[in-house]
Amino acid sequence: xxxxxxSTVAADSGSTAKRTKxxxxxxxxxxxxxxxxxxxxxxxxxxxxxxxxxINPADKLLPxxxxxxxxxxxxxxxxxxxxxxxxxxVSVFISVVTVTVGIxxxxxxxxxxxxxxxxxxxxxxxxxxxxxxxxxxxLLLGVVAMVGASLKVITLVFCVLAIPGYIRFxxxxxxxxxxxxxxxxxxxxGATNRRLILRVLMPDVLTTLxxxxxxxxxxxxxxxxxxxxLGFGIPPPQATWGSMIAEGKSALDESxxxxxxxxxxMFFTILSLxxxxxxxxxxxxxxxxxx
Amino acid sequence: MPRLIASxxxxxxxxxxxxxxxxxxxxxxxxxxxxxxxxxxxxxPESVAELREELGLDDPLPARYAxxxxxxxxxxxxxxxxxxxxxxxTLKDKIxxxxxxxxxxxxxxxxxxIPLGILSAWRAGGATDRLVTAISFxxxxxxxxxxxxxxxxxxxxxxxxxxxxxxxxxxxxAPLQNLKNVILxxxxxxxxxxxxxxRVLRSDMIETLQSDFIRAARAKGMTNRYIxxxxxxxxxxxxxxxxxxxxxxxxxxxxxxxxxxxGLPGIGTMLIIAISTxxxxxxxxxxxxxxxxxxxxxxxxxxxYQLADPRLRRG
Numbered sequence: 001x002x003x004x005x006x007s008t009v010a011a012d013s014g015s016t017a018k019r020t021k022x023x024x025x026x027x028x029x030x031x032x033x034x035x036x037x038x039x040x041x042x043x044x045x046x047x048x049x050x051x052x053x054x055i056n057p058a059d060k061l062l063p064x065x066x067x068x069x070x071x072x073x074x075x076x077x078x079x080x081x082x083x084x085x086x087x088x089x090v091s092v093f094i095s096v097v098t099v100t101v102g103i104x105x106x107x108x109x110x111x112x113x114x115x116x117x118x119x120x121x122x123x124x125x126x127x128x129x130x131x132x133x134x135x136x137x138x139l140l141l142g143v144v145a146m147v148g149a150s151l152k153v154i155t156l157v158f159c160v161l162a163i164p165g166y167i168r169f170x171x172x173x174x175x176x177x178x179x180x181x182x183x184x185x186x187x188x189x190g191a192t193n194r195r196l197i198l199r200v201l202m203p204d205v206l207t208t209l210x211x212x213x214x215x216x217x218x219x220x221x222x223x224x225x226x227x228x229x230l231g232f233g234i235p236p237p238q239a240t241w242g243s244m245i246a247e248g249k250s251a252l253d254e255s256x257x258x259x260x261x262x263x264x265x266m267f268f269t270i271l272s273l274x275x276x277x278x279x280x281x282x283x284x285x286x287x288x289x290x291x
Numbered sequence: 292m293p294r295l296i297a298s299x300x301x302x303x304x305x306x307x308x309x310x311x312x313x314x315x316x317x318x319x320x321x322x323x324x325x326x327x328x329x330x331x332x333x334x335x336p337e338s339v340a341e342l343r344e345e346l347g348l349d350d351p352l353p354a355r356y357a358x359x360x361x362x363x364x365x366x367x368x369x370x371x372x373x374x375x376x377x378x379x380x381t382l383k384d385k386i387x388x389x390x391x392x393x394x395x396x397x398x399x400x401x402x403x404x405i406p407l408g409i410l411s412a413w414r415a416g417g418a419t420d421r422l423v424t425a426i427s428f429x430x431x432x433x434x435x436x437x438x439x440x441x442x443x444x445x446x447x448x449x450x451x452x453x454x455x456x457x458x459x460x461x462x463x464x465a466p467l468q469n470l471k472n473v474i475l476x477x478x479x480x481x482x483x484x485x486x487x488x489x490r491v492l493r494s495d496m497i498e499t500l501q502s503d504f505i506r507a508a509r510a511k512g513m514t515n516r517y518i519x520x521x522x523x524x525x526x527x528x529x530x531x532x533x534x535x536x537x538x539x540x541x542x543x544x545x546x547x548x549x550x551x552x553x554g555l556p557g558i559g560t561m562l563i564i565a566i567s568t569x570x571x572x573x574x575x576x577x578x579x580x581x582x583x584x585x586x587x588x589x590x591x592x593x594x595x596y597q598l599a600d601p602r603l604r605r606g
Contacts, residue, residue, distance in 0.1 A: 130306050134313075135544045135585040138562075142317050142578040145566035222434040226548055229436050230563055249440055249552070252448050252455075259444065263437045271432035278428075 027279040030272035037269055041092035044085040052082035053237040061255040072257045074247055080258060083239035084265050090151070090240045091269070095220040098158040099213040103206065105159075106166025111205050113167070114174030115197055124167065131164040137226065144232045151234050154227065158220060165216075166209055173208045177201055211280060218273040225266055241266045295597065303590045310586055311363065314579035315356050318571055368576035373568055378576035381561065386580075388557035391462060392549065393542035395477045400484025401535060407485065408492030408531075409519060415497050424493070427486035435545055439479035439552045446475060456554040476553045480545055484538055491534055495527040502526075536592025540585045547581075 040047070050069075056077030064072045071080040113121040143157050177183055178201070186200045221241075227233045228242025236243065241262055248259030334342075343349060350358075362369070368378035411420035430438070447455035457472035499505065500523055508518050547559030554560070558577060565573040 126305075129302070130309050133306050133586055133589055134310070135540070135582055137544050137547065138578055138581045138585075139313070141547075141562065141566060142314070142574060145569070145574050146317050146571070218432070225434060226436060230548065230551060232563075232566065245437070245440065249443070252440075252444065256444060256448070259440055263440055267433055267437055270434070271429065274428070274432050 023279050023283065026275050030275040030279075033268055033272045034276065037088050038092060040085045041088045044089050047085065049082040049085060050079040052078060052086040052239055054078060061251060061257070063255065063257050064261065071261050072255075074244070074258050075251050078239075080244075080261055083244060084241070084262065086239040087241040087244055087262070087265075090234060090238070091221045091224060091266075093151070094155050094158060094224050095217045097155055098162050098220045099216050101159040102162035102166040102216070103209045103213050106163045107170045107202065107205055107209050109163070110167040110170025110172075111174045111197055111201050114171035115178070115193070115201065121171070125171070128164040128167050131161075132168070136161045137223070140223070140227060141230075141232060144227065149227075149232050149234060154224065154234065158223070162216070162220070166212070169209060169212055170205050173205050174201055177204055211277070211284060214273065214280065215277040218270040218277075221266065221270060221273075296594065299590065299594055299597075303586070306586050306590075307583060310582045311360055311579065312356070314575055314582065315359055317575050317578060319352065363579065368579070369572040371565075371570050371573040371576075373570045374573065378573055381573065382558065382576065382580055385556060385558040385561050387461070388459065388555055389543060389546045389550065389559060392473060392476055392480065392546045392555070392557065393539065395473060396480035396484060396542050396545075397535060397538055399477065399481040400488055400538070401531075403481070403485045404488035404492060404531070405524075407489045408496060409524065411489070412493045412496030412500060412527075413519065415493075420493075423489060427489050430482055430486035431490075433483070435479055435483050436548045436552060438482055439476065439549055442475050442479055443552070459556050473555075476549045476555060479549055479552075480542060483545075484542075487538070488531055488534060492527060492531045495530050496523060499523045499527045533592070533596050536596060537589070539592065540588040543581065543585060543588070 056073065059066075059069065059073050059077040060075055062069050062073040062077075064070070066072055069079050069081070071084065073080060074083065109124065113124045140154075140157055140161065144153065147153055183196070183200055186196060191200065224233065224240070225242035225245070228240040229246045231243075231246065233240050233242055244262035245259060245266065248257075248262050251258055359369075366379055368382070370376070371378050371381060374381060407423055411423040414420055433441070443455055446453045453475050454472060460468050460472065462469040505518060505523060508522050513522075546557060547562065549555075550557040550559040551563050558581065562574065562577045562581070564570075565577060
């Protein structure tokens with residue numbers, strides 16, 4: 001995900017005219033798609049859908065728009081739409097929890113260490129650097145191999161892996177913010193350290209982290225999808241997008257439908273998150289430049 | 292300069308120490324009895340006792356770690372009971388496959404990204420630029436395993452041009468066959484690289500093309516081609532080179548997934564088989580080797596980058 005942020009900063013500088021047009025069709029289309037995914041995940045259990053785990057040997061590998069199965073069925077005759085909704089619940093849960101925990105815990109640790117500085121800062125940053133120089137996927141696979149996969153284990157490991165990045169980010173913005181006038185002013189009128197960290201610095205740090213977090217959501221969905229695709233995600237019969245894509249891949253010779261639909265769901269979700277993040281970043285940068 | 296290298300080396304040693312510690316601890320977080328997991332449910336009490344003795348499970352943790360680390364440093368990663376083979380020997384067979392994939396992916400990634408980046412920066416905002424930018428944005432939203440499946444569907448299932456699950460032949464035995472077999476996996480890995488690198492090169496190029504020395508070169512009447520390749524390109528390569536370094540380390544873990552999809556016998560496929568069969572010693576050794584090489588590659592890249600750019604040395 002970091003690569004996306006590196007890009008196009010210079011490229012935007014020339015097109016002021018374009019920016020004033022508002023957020024554009026793609027941005028709103030993406031927002032609608034993400035809204036749908038969120039609604040499906042939150043209210044999935046209330047929707048009048050077929051049981052996602054009911055096996056139906058007579059109806060296996062039906063194509064899209066089949067009678068009774070809008071998106072078709074998988075090898076076991078299970079309804080793809082219901083399973084996509086079930087998978088969306090997993091993706092949304094893991095990504096939202098991971099990013100929220102990352103923002104809050106990482107934000108608090110990063111702001112505090114940046115604020116106080118000194119030896120504790122050096123220690124925390126050393127730990128952060130060590131953690132960031134690890135290949136996360138391998139570590140995750142290792143833990144899953146040893147402990148066994150479940151929603152809890154995977155979410156926990158994701159959170160632990162996510163926090164260092166946010167610490168580094170929060171510390172960097174704290175160091176910048178500490179030189180700004182309103183922070184200096186609060187200091188001068190005698191605000192306590194606690195107040196400075198929680199009420200003066202944190203709100204601003206969190207705003208920066210949220211933009212970063214939006215882009216990170218897609219990264220978490222991909223990571224969870226990869227784990228599930230490799231067969232080490234939440235065990236069956238629970239549907240996840242990654243496991244559906246893996247099932248679709250093994251059914252490629254008989255039907256493309258399952259692979260295309262499940263891969264499409266994941267692709268459009270990540271694309272939408274990237275487009276929203278990109279749109280917000282442009283707007284945000286624009287406002288910053290005007291100040 | 293020596294101080295920089297020294298402090299970086301200390302950092303490397305610390306990270307490597309943590310890598311070995313975590314890999315070691317992997318075996319100790321296994322719930323239940325690791326010896327039963329290693330030997331299987333039908334283990335006799337004698338063989339369990341023998342294995343406990345061999346692994347030194349009755350010793351305190353630090354002592355076990357010290358002995359294990361001593362073995363690792365001598366190239367002994369333990370023995371896989373399921374394969375009945377030394378982990379080191381097993382890995383030696385698999386590493387070349389993964390390295391070939393990673394190397395080819397980076398190579399073709401760079402090869403395509405340079406012309407695409409130049410092309411879209413040259414007429415920034417034009418039709419070609421918008422097309423390249425839109426496509427690379429789309430590709431960036433495709434995780435490599437989705438790309439791999441897309442390529443499989445198009446070239447192996449629909450067009451039947453290339454094999455979906457090729458039998459592996461080493462490059463040294465049949466170079467052409469080997470290359471034909473890795474076209475799809477390498478493309479799946481390289482396309483993502485192309486997208487990232489093109490975007491970075493493009494934005495750096497746009498910045499360089501606006502600088503004064505380019506204007507001066509234009510004023511002197513130099514040809515466009517000369518300006519682009521001799522002046523603008525070398526000045527715009529820095530971010531791309533850094534990123535290539537990061538991608539080298541990333542490509543090694545990226546190969547894990549891609550190998551599995553195409554059934555190539557690399558280190559990733561082996562890790563996945565080891566996890567599925569709960570071959571814990573093999574998992575431990577593989578995780579250690581992948582993580583350590585990742586860290587070392589990152590270290591080399593980081594250091595050479597800092598040596599190349601004097602501005603960074605102070606930081």
